[in-house]
Amino acid sequence: MALLQVTDLKTHFFGRRGVTKAVDGISFDLERGEILGIVGESGSGKSVASLSIMRLVDHPGRVVGGSVHFEGRDLLKLGREEMRTLRGRRMSMVFQEPGTSMNPVLKVGFQIAEAIRSHERVSNQEARERTMDLMELVGIPDAKRRIDQYPHQFSGGMLQRLMIAMxxxxxxxxxxxDEPVTALDVTIQAQILDLLRDLRDTTDAAVLLITHDMGVVAETCDRVIVMYLGKIVEEAPVAELFDHPKHPYTQGLLGSIPKIDEKQEWLAAIPGTIPNPLEVPTGCRFSNRCPQVMDVCHHVSPELQVVGPGHRVACHLYGETGTVDADA
Amino acid sequence: MPDAVMETRHLVKQFPVEGSRDVVHAVSGVDLIVLRGETLGLVGESGCGKTTMGRLVLRLIEPTAGEVLIEGRDLGALSKRELRRVRSELQIIFQNPFASLNPRMSVEEILRRPMEIHLRISAAERSRRVGLLLEQVGLREEHRNRFPHEFSGGQRQRIAIARALAVEPKFLVLDEPTSALDVSVQAQILNLLKRLQRDLGLTYLFISHDLSAVRHMSDRIAVMYLGKVVETSASETLFNDPQHPYTKALVSAIPVTNPRLRRERVRLTGDIPSPIHLPKGCAFHTRCPFVMDRCRTEGPVLQETGGSASHLVESHLVSCHLVDPA
Incomplete structure (x- = not known):
C-alpha cells in the first residue's frame, strides 16, 4: 500500500465574490522513498493541495471532500491533537522562505532541539547532540559553533538547510x-536539490516537491503531476513526461522554457493568460488557451485516462471521456 | 572602432554602511560595451552588482568613480538639460510590474505622460501614438482607458514595455523583466522583446539571474561575481566553452529540462562572501574548487583567452589565474 493516498481531494475557498475551487478533485499516490513533483503555475492549486494534506488550510478555505490516507489512516478524520502529533513526527514541511519560518531571537540549535523535545522525552544534552548530527547531515559546516548562532547569521541557503534539518x-x-529553492541563487539551488535527493537515498523518506520550475522537476523528481486551475491534467514518470508530454498545457509549459542545449529563435509560448479563478472556463479548464481546442472541450470536462505505463492525461485528444459540465 | 551605444569605463559604486566607516563594494571597476542592435546579457547571483550596474548605466544613481558613455558622450559631463534629453533615449523595464505602474493612472495616461515630457508632438498625435504602442505590445484599443489593477502580471509588463517605447528610445535596460511572471507568460514577454528589438532596431542590456533566459535573449554575455566581471564572450561560447570556474559552476547548476541529462555538477561549497569585506586576491577564491596559492593574494585581470580577437564580438575575456599564461 502506498505511503500517501490522496483520493478526490477538494479544497474550496469561500470568498465574498464567490467560491474558488482551488483544488477540485485530485487523486494520486506517493510511495515510500519516492520523490513526486507537483508542478503548476499560479492558481494551479499545487500549494493548497499540499496544505490540505497537512491540514493547514485556513479560513476562508476548507477541505470539502475526499480523503488523505497516510500510513493507513485518513488524515481528514483525525482530531486536532492527533494531527499535531503526526505533523513533525511522521510528516514535515519545508517552505519557500526559510528566513520567515524561524524565530529570529532564538538560537538555531535551540529551535531544532525544541522540535525534538516537543515530540520525544529526551534530555537537553541528547537533544543537543542530535541537533548537531542533523546539522552535519544537511551539510552545515562548523556545526559545533553554528549551533549557538542566531538565524540572521545564516545565509538563505544555510537557513534552508536548517529548515530541512528541523x-x-x-x-x-x-x-x-513547497518551492524549497525558489528564493535561492542557482548555485545554492543545486546544492539543496542534491541534498534532498541524498536524504531520500539515506533515510528512505518520501518527498512531495511542489514547484513551478520544470527544470527542478527534471533534476530531482521520479514522477510528476501537472496541475492547472485545481485539476491534475497529466501524470507520468519524469523521463516519460519530458519525452512524450501529452497534454497541450504540458507541451506548452515545456515549450515556454528556453532550452539550454539548443538555440531557438522563438519560444513556443502558450497564448493568453491564466483565467481569474472565479471565471474558470466550462468544460476543459484549458480550453480557452488550448491551440488544439475542439468543440467537445467547451462543455465536457475531460477525465484522467491511462495512455501508457504510469502515464495518465486528462484531454479529449486521447479519446473522449468525462462529464458534461453542469454550467455548459 | 566598434559602434557602441553604451560603454562603461572602470565603473565603481560603493554604498556607505550606516553607523560604520565600512562600505558595500557593489560594483568594483567594470568595463562593458554594448554594440548597436545587440543584446548584452549581464548575469550573476544576488549581490553580484548586476542591478546596481543597470541603475548606474541610466544614471539613476551616481557612480563613485568611472564613466558611463552613451553614444560616446560621458553622462557625468552633461548639464542637467542635456542629461534629460539623453534620458529619453534610455529606458528601463523593471522586474515587478505591480510596483512600477501608477495605480491611479489609466493606461492612456501612463503612456502619454513620457511623451508630454520628452516629445514635441500635438495632443492628437500623442493619442494616435498610444494606439500604435498598444498594438505594438499586443494589447488592444479597448485597454486604453483601463487601470493597472485590471490587468494580469504579463499584461502589466506589456504596459511597462509600451511606456518605455513611448519616447522612442534607442537603448533599454531590462532588469529581470520576466522573473515575476508565470512560465507560460514569461515566454510571451521574451518573444515580444525580441520582436520589438528586430522591428525597432533596439539595443538591450538584459540583466537576469536566469541563465536560460539570458542565453535565449543575448548575443554576448558578461558574468559578474562580487562587483566584477569574471568572464565575457559570445553567448554560445559562454555556454559551450566556459573558462572561469564560477561560470562553469553557474552553467552546470542550471536545472536542465531533460531528466536524462542529470549531470555531475561543478559543485561550489560555501556562500557568496560579504560585499563589505571582500576576500583578498581573487574574490572567488573562497569558493573556487581550483584555488591556488597565488589566488589568495593576487587579483586576476580580465584578459583575452586563446589569442587576440579581431572584433569585440569574437572576444572571450576571462579573469582567472588558471587561464593566465603568466
Whole structure:
C-alpha cells in the first residue's frame, strides 16, 4: 500500500465574490522513498493541495471532500491533537522562505532541539547532540559553533538547510517541500536539490516537491503531476513526461522554457493568460488557451485516462471521456 | 572602432554602511560595451552588482568613480538639460510590474505622460501614438482607458514595455523583466522583446539571474561575481566553452529540462562572501574548487583567452589565474 493516498481531494475557498475551487478533485499516490513533483503555475492549486494534506488550510478555505490516507489512516478524520502529533513526527514541511519560518531571537540549535523535545522525552544534552548530527547531515559546516548562532547569521541557503534539518529531526516518512529553492541563487539551488535527493537515498523518506520550475522537476523528481486551475491534467514518470508530454498545457509549459542545449529563435509560448479563478472556463479548464481546442472541450470536462505505463492525461485528444459540465 | 551605444569605463559604486566607516563594494571597476542592435546579457547571483550596474548605466544613481558613455558622450559631463534629453533615449523595464505602474493612472495616461515630457508632438498625435504602442505590445484599443489593477502580471509588463517605447528610445535596460511572471507568460514577454528589438532596431542590456533566459535573449554575455566581471564572450561560447570556474559552476547548476541529462555538477561549497569585506586576491577564491596559492593574494585581470580577437564580438575575456599564461 502506498505511503500517501490522496483520493478526490477538494479544497474550496469561500470568498465574498464567490467560491474558488482551488483544488477540485485530485487523486494520486506517493510511495515510500519516492520523490513526486507537483508542478503548476499560479492558481494551479499545487500549494493548497499540499496544505490540505497537512491540514493547514485556513479560513476562508476548507477541505470539502475526499480523503488523505497516510500510513493507513485518513488524515481528514483525525482530531486536532492527533494531527499535531503526526505533523513533525511522521510528516514535515519545508517552505519557500526559510528566513520567515524561524524565530529570529532564538538560537538555531535551540529551535531544532525544541522540535525534538516537543515530540520525544529526551534530555537537553541528547537533544543537543542530535541537533548537531542533523546539522552535519544537511551539510552545515562548523556545526559545533553554528549551533549557538542566531538565524540572521545564516545565509538563505544555510537557513534552508536548517529548515530541512528541523524537518528531519524526528525521521518523518514524508517531507512536503513547497518551492524549497525558489528564493535561492542557482548555485545554492543545486546544492539543496542534491541534498534532498541524498536524504531520500539515506533515510528512505518520501518527498512531495511542489514547484513551478520544470527544470527542478527534471533534476530531482521520479514522477510528476501537472496541475492547472485545481485539476491534475497529466501524470507520468519524469523521463516519460519530458519525452512524450501529452497534454497541450504540458507541451506548452515545456515549450515556454528556453532550452539550454539548443538555440531557438522563438519560444513556443502558450497564448493568453491564466483565467481569474472565479471565471474558470466550462468544460476543459484549458480550453480557452488550448491551440488544439475542439468543440467537445467547451462543455465536457475531460477525465484522467491511462495512455501508457504510469502515464495518465486528462484531454479529449486521447479519446473522449468525462462529464458534461453542469454550467455548459 | 566598434559602434557602441553604451560603454562603461572602470565603473565603481560603493554604498556607505550606516553607523560604520565600512562600505558595500557593489560594483568594483567594470568595463562593458554594448554594440548597436545587440543584446548584452549581464548575469550573476544576488549581490553580484548586476542591478546596481543597470541603475548606474541610466544614471539613476551616481557612480563613485568611472564613466558611463552613451553614444560616446560621458553622462557625468552633461548639464542637467542635456542629461534629460539623453534620458529619453534610455529606458528601463523593471522586474515587478505591480510596483512600477501608477495605480491611479489609466493606461492612456501612463503612456502619454513620457511623451508630454520628452516629445514635441500635438495632443492628437500623442493619442494616435498610444494606439500604435498598444498594438505594438499586443494589447488592444479597448485597454486604453483601463487601470493597472485590471490587468494580469504579463499584461502589466506589456504596459511597462509600451511606456518605455513611448519616447522612442534607442537603448533599454531590462532588469529581470520576466522573473515575476508565470512560465507560460514569461515566454510571451521574451518573444515580444525580441520582436520589438528586430522591428525597432533596439539595443538591450538584459540583466537576469536566469541563465536560460539570458542565453535565449543575448548575443554576448558578461558574468559578474562580487562587483566584477569574471568572464565575457559570445553567448554560445559562454555556454559551450566556459573558462572561469564560477561560470562553469553557474552553467552546470542550471536545472536542465531533460531528466536524462542529470549531470555531475561543478559543485561550489560555501556562500557568496560579504560585499563589505571582500576576500583578498581573487574574490572567488573562497569558493573556487581550483584555488591556488597565488589566488589568495593576487587579483586576476580580465584578459583575452586563446589569442587576440579581431572584433569585440569574437572576444572571450576571462579573469582567472588558471587561464593566465603568466
Amino acid at each position: 524537518g528531519l529531526a524526528l525521521s518523518p516518512s514524508l517531507i512536503i517541500a
